[in-house]
Amino acid sequence: MDGFGDNFDQADVDPAAEFLAREKDQLAGLCDDVIPAASESNTSEGAPANSVNPPVREEPEKIKKWREEQQTRLEEKDREEEKKKLELRDQAKKELEDWYKNHGEAISKTKASNRESAKNAEKQFVAETAEIEPGTEWERIAKLCDFNPKSSKSSRDVSRMRSIILQLKQTPLTNNA
Known part of the structure; x- marks a missing residue:
């Protein structure tokens, strides 16, 4: 196996550390030759080249003042937005309470109206059943039927039944038994 040139027996040499050391030696002198782009513009104006960091420019007083005013x-x-949010929440809560109140009142009125109309319908039905006279059966049936000739395409044709009920209403059958 020694013929292949693989020296796996040397466990104390780190190949990554060896590579980094070799590259460091080769690149050591390059840092001094490179001039940063920001300092190149300074050298053309006659200022000495500064390879460290360019000086930090301070903000003008007007910009500082504008930033502070903008922040305030x-x-x-x-603060105004939070106030408006709270006002809108209170207003919405009040409107919702009013709506529930009005809705409850409307429902109770509808219930009372339905009960009253049901009582009236029941009284009328009882009164009509008490007045049953022989021969008026078809007239009472005709009251319960809808004789409106308007019909839609989706409903059945009831014109024949309507005509029979009208005919029986006008000329009732007599029982001569």
């Missing part, structure tokens, strides 16, 4: 305006707007 934003904080004020945030």
Whole structure:
């Protein structure tokens, strides 16, 4: 196996560390030759080249003042927005309570109206059944039927039944038994 040139027996040499050391030696002198782009513009103006970091420019006073004013305006707007949110929530809560109140009243009125109309219909039905006279059966049936000739295409044709009931109403059958 030694003929292949693989020296796996040397466990104390790290190939990554060896590569990094070799590259570091080769690139060691390059840092001094490179001039940053920001300092190149300074050298053309006659200023000495500064390879460290360009100086940090301070913000003008007007920009600082604008930032502070902008910050206070934003904080004020945030406070106003929170106020409006709370007002809208209170208003919505009140409107919802009013709607539930009105809806409940409308339902109770409808229930009372339905009960009253049901009582009236029942009284009328009882009164009519008490007045049953022989021979008026078809007339009472005719009252319960809808004789409106309008019909839709989806409903059945009841014109024949309607004509028979009308005919029986006009000339009732007599029982001569």
